[in-house]
Amino acid sequence: MKISFGAVFASIVATSNAFQQPKPVSRGLSNLNMVAVDPTTITNKEYQDICGVSFDEVGLSDRLQATNYLYPRHVEVIEDIAPIAGAMVDSVLLETGEASWQPQDYLPDLSQEGWEEEVKEFRRMQEGVPDDIMVVLIGDMVTEEALPTYQTLLNTFEGCDDPSGDTDSPWARWSRGWTSEENRHGDLLNKYLYLGGRCDMRSIEVTIQHLITNGFNPDARKDPYRGFVYTSFQERATKVSHGNVGKLAGDYGDHRLKKICAKIAGDEARHERAYQKFSEEILKRDPDGLIMVFGDMMRGQINMPAELMTDGVSESLYEDFSAVAQRLGVYTAVDYAEILGHLVQRWDLEHMEGLSAEAEKERDYLCKLPKRYKKLAERSMNKKKKSG
Numbered sequence: 001m002k003i004s005f006g007a008v009f010a011s012i013v014a015t016s017n018a019f020q021q022p023k024p025v026s027r028g029l030s031n032l033n034m035v036a037v038d039p040t041t042i043t044n045k046e047y048q049d050i051c052g053v054s055f056d057e058v059g060l061s062d063r064l065q066a067t068n069y070l071y072p073r074h075v076e077v078i079e080d081i082a083p084i085a086g087a088m089v090d091s092v093l094l095e096t097g098e099a100s101w102q103p104q105d106y107l108p109d110l111s112q113e114g115w116e117e118e119v120k121e122f123r124r125m126q127e128g129v130p131d132d133i134m135v136v137l138i139g140d141m142v143t144e145e146a147l148p149t150y151q152t153l154l155n156t157f158e159g160c161d162d163p164s165g166d167t168d169s170p171w172a173r174w175s176r177g178w179t180s181e182e183n184r185h186g187d188l189l190n191k192y193l194y195l196g197g198r199c200d201m202r203s204i205e206v207t208i209q210h211l212i213t214n215g216f217n218p219d220a221r222k223d224p225y226r227g228f229v230y231t232s233f234q235e236r237a238t239k240v241s242h243g244n245v246g247k248l249a250g251d252y253g254d255h256r257l258k259k260i261c262a263k264i265a266g267d268e269a270r271h272e273r274a275y276q277k278f279s280e281e282i283l284k285r286d287p288d289g290l291i292m293v294f295g296d297m298m299r300g301q302i303n304m305p306a307e308l309m310t311d312g313v314s315e316s317l318y319e320d321f322s323a324v325a326q327r328l329g330v331y332t333a334v335d336y337a338e339i340l341g342h343l344v345q346r347w348d349l350e351h352m353e354g355l356s357a358e359a360e361k362e363r364d365y366l367c368k369l370p371k372r373y374k375k376l377a378e379r380s381m382n383k384k385k386k387s388g
Helices: 005-012 044-051 060-065 072-080 082-091 115-127 131-145 147-154 170-196 201-214 224-251 255-285 287-299 317-328 333-346 357-387
Strands: none
Touching (some): 072 082, 072 224, 072 255, 072 287, 082 170, 131 224, 131 317, 147 170, 147 201, 170 255, 224 255, 224 317, 224 333, 333 357
């Protein structure tokens, strides 16, 4: 009997502040106001042709102030840490081609003799995985398959976009390299579900199309600071989710799925380290700026990338998916609090000095928040257990 994605979610069952974007900055040298160029990637000759002055006459800071960037100071910092992004391309992202892992490495090879027996064994192991674990796996896979939305999001972060699609800047190379690695996750999980034969794949495909069509708003507002705080959090969250699904699958005898989830979680762990490093470097250069952004984001909540998930029938698909994940311990409110605590500790906010009075107050708020969140989360989870 096939699992109907929407039906199982509905049968199993268990929130984003709207802010106005700041107005574009248009100050700086009077003859350069509102020049619609990217001053971090444009060549000196192109800049002279458009603006009438050379790089030598106008520093990067003034060039940024003279554009229609929303966050010229943030872009200046992002440009300063571009070499670190370039180093991350070489040290964090895996080499492409034969040396990198591919989905086929973890699936039956249908071009080889005896593939029928391998598929039978593949299905035998998957049969032992309970429906609710499969539901969370499907939700994770659908989330990964919405990758076009996430690459589009990266390209909205001012100062680290890929304006031409093949720009040879460190940030553009990082964005494309990250996307190429993430692309494997949805491919692998999709094929795993297809070969297992337990799921209504067409329903799943409809859900993927809906999610990409609906899009996703993490409230980054084109701000690279907000973007990197978000990705620092989200990459760790996906690592936790994939890792826990793999452990549960292993407990029920599907060691192939356990290995698959561990490999995907390993990718997320590498990406997490990179985004947290970018944020750390921003803190070194503009601690007040990043802390104020971090605090503002946490006064709302970190929106999950699949919040607009639907199969076109159920209006509560994401809420049902989240409830099942929480009940199984795959990703819970406690995990949310612990990820926040990890970031506070990773960036050593407690010992940060030289902050403005306003940033000091925000830092203190952030340092106390993980314990508060965890206490509330545990209380809520205990109430749900008692109520059955």
